Amino acid sequence: MTTSQSKAPAPEVKDCPVCKGTGEVSRTVRVGRRHRPVGQQTGLCLNCLGSGQAPD
Template identity: 40%
Template sequence: MPAAKRPRRTPAPKKKPCPDCKRAGQVSESFQIGSRTKRDSADRQEALCLTCFGTGHAPE
């Protein structure tokens, strides 16, 4: 008796990349220095992408 055929699995649809971080999950931001004057620094720091929360995929 032949074995029963299993149904084929369809591949999961590809998710679109996040428009802000381009699949990295992180963005670089400038930051401020000082207690009263709040000068902008020339340096940048990495931060979690708030659009996709670090997943790298566009929200649906």
């Protein structure tokens, strides 16, 4: 006799709205007296803590 196991559907995972699912966010780096932008620095997304998934 065989039994079939029915699995519950996996919950749909949504991307984090802040980092768009990448887990990283970019900030403009400014230097000098006039604070001119020279580039961007990436860091960990504090909304999802780098997982890329929307927090509950």
